Amino acid sequence: MQVTQTSSQGLKQEFKVVLPAADLAAKLGAQLAEVQAKAQIKGFRPGKAPIGHLKKLYGKSIMGDVLQEAVNEANRKIVEDNGLRIAVEPKLEFPGGQEEVERALEAEGDFAFTVTFETLPKFEIGSFDDISLERPVAEVSDEDINAALKNLADRVQEFDAREEGAKAESGDKLTIDFTGKLDGVAFEGGTGGDVDLVLGSNAFIPGFEEQLVGAGVGEARIVKVTFPEDYSAAHLAGKDAEFDVTVKAVSAPKALEIGEDLAKKYGFENFDAMKEAVKGNLEADFHKISRDKLKRALLDALDNRYSFELPETLVEQEFNNIWGQHEAESQRAGQPIAEEGKTEEETRAEFRKIAERRVRLGLVLAEIGQGAGVKVEDKDLTEALVERARMFPGQEKQVWDFYRNNEQALAQLRAPIYEERVVDHISQLIKITDKTVTKDELFKEDEEA
Template sequence: MQIVETTNEGLKRAYTVTIPAKTITGKIEGEVKKIAPQVKMPGFRPGKVPANLVKKLHGPAIHQEALNTSIREAMDTLMADKALRPAMNPDIALADGYEEGKDAELTVNLEVLPQIEAPSLDGLKLEKLTVPVSDDAVTEAVERIAKQQQRFETKDGAAEDGDQVIIDFTGKLDGVEFEGGKAEKAPLVIGANRFIPGFEEQLTGIKAGEERTITVTFPEDYQAENLAGKETTFDIVAHEVKAPAESKLDDDFAKELGLESLEQLQGLLRGQLEQETAGLTRTAMKRSLLDQLAAGHDFDVPPTMVEAEFSQIWQQLTQEAANEEDPAAALAEIEAEKDDYRKIAERRVRLGLLLSEIGQVNGVEVTAQEMQALMGQAAQQYRPEDRQRFFEYVQQDPMVAAQLRAPLYEDKVVDFLIEKADVTEREVTREELQAAIEADADGEKPASEAKPAKKAPAKKAKKADDAADEASPEAADGEDKPKKAPPKKAKKADDAAEEATLEATDGEADEAKPAKKAPAKKKAAAKED
């Protein structure tokens, strides 16, 4: 086999590789001998079919297999002889005009990984910002759960804003009932904005036993085309009017959530809050660490890796822009920052390579058990019958396995570096910790850690679970609004607690509400999810 280097510029390499015809012929003969015993042909005993007839029957397939095997072996030899570490899969082309019996000439183009000098870990300093979980934060989390689990008690008199009414309703279009527009004893909270505009407001003042007919117009973008933009009527029968009941934060309240006591609920919430703030603390440390590494290292990175990383960023951003209220404006906004996002991609790749080098030099690795767990987790997105094929796919393609392993490997290297660093600890408030993280978002982001800043998703029409929901007045305003938990023991305590802790320490401003578009930054920012 002959190897000729044709390009050696920076990280780019190109070669012509000539595979002798006799090498391919030898593999063809070997393949014929291998399959001949299994070939059956009328007039011949099993295993006695002449080689020339085997070739005649299976020649093209045998030749293709022999050629593929020869190319794979040639590439292995090239990588070993030239000590190449390809950044991405090489581009391999077979010269035009090749035919059986001739030498096979390959053109190989690739980019190699840069030679990186692993940095000294001496002098690495980090500040660990910690946030103690206060009793007030725990109390606020409990109150938030109580709000989510709002109970109602029957009242006399007319329904007011915030009251719950239990109603039957029948929707009609041009005097004729339409499919899915009917329900019995449906609970509705006036002012919750769960029904189409104008529906809830017209129930203010209704009393138990009262009947009334209201007129509403479905939104122009309503998912049921026969109702979109149409004026309809709803015949209403009110069965019951209920007022919000004050929730007592005591052991009985905790027992309604499936727990033994209020103290147990508070302990559960405290643990979740501590876990959440610990995650923020680690995010701040990781960003500081990667900033220090990035500041001290500036080496060329393979353009193909940068382009692949940028493509992922750009695909995510354009998909999100397409879901904005004004897709054209959103796309124009990210187009204006395109160069900044390309720089982010380059920095991600550089830091990823640097962390990989640090990990290899210091013996950091993802164990076989950890890799199995990663594959098992990733396989869950496939149908059960396809999961084994996914496992085989990962095991056979090193690039796919590397992509799956990369996030865990990076975290393990970061943990290793944090352990080696001189860490000082400082107690701060949650607001100060959040501000420290957001301050990083105003500058260039640590590439391997961060993701492009996500813009708030566009308002989406609610998808109905069935035909009845499609035509019902519920959530027809085109927004995905949070559903309140039913006032019963259906919600598990762990679930309720987890939902509450995500917002509990941020105050009322963080309550769930329709997403608003994030303001454009002067400089493209990338933040960790």
């Protein structure tokens, strides 16, 4: 085997490999000898079929395996001899074309190919002594707990039919039929029958529910509304519409004490136990938001800290994933691909920056994690898999089997766990100061998130 490096440009290393015909013929001969010892060919005694005959029968097939193994061996040797850290699968090219490949399959000519390796960049991690971040934290208040209890009460709210002739009030539940129209023509998705609607719940388009206050059973009303400019269905966004609504039933909410009765409905021993559970859930939610914001700040700091050449293939793969999701979401919503106020080219450039950031941070976190010996334990992966399976009720076994039998899918499940472990590791090495904020400040979305 003859190996010659033909190019070295940035992260791309190209080599020319020549596998002499004599070496290939020797490998083919050895393989055919093994086949001869086991072959039972009609017309020949076991193990006595001529090598020439076996070559005619199996030569090309065996030689294909020989060439594949020779290519794999050459690639492994190049990687080991040159200390390469590979970013993606190497790219092979055969300058001699199909004719040369066919001659090699017959062991009648040398087999030459070029292989291009895209390598991982080299960069120094350094220390994190100079990173100082604020972690926003908020206390769960009695008001937060009471609001959560009210929400839980609303979920199990029961209603009794109002007396005959009664008019609907805010808070009542109406059962309605409706047909939505644009310029007098019914539009797709705008029709419903026997739909329950609690007045004041803001479940429908702004302005819809208010126009049904005072309606009685059997009454028909025309409700006029304007769809929001940012409505998910682009063909309705900002449009004026009319709904023909018929009220079929009016029910009033039954009184439900936010206390022991509510606790029993949710299976708690008493109301104090329910309040503690609600408080614990809220604290967990607050903690998650605090952690997410700290992680975002940490990733921003790391992104600003490191600058190095990125493997083009990894960036392209990440960009294609992001852009594909964006195209699918735009199509579902009936919206243009270009973001508001931007051309498609500008939108693509913005998404490419996101792809570059993800690749850069992925490489940085991988390097840090490898240096620190961060690992994902089997129990962590099992817990994540169980959680994923629970998201598909009735299909848990199929989901479980899919991940267990699909290494790539399992790797996708492992990746975010590994990232969290590395973030935890870095968080122990930097200076973190807790900053008390209000609940609204904690839950406020970052403009660039």
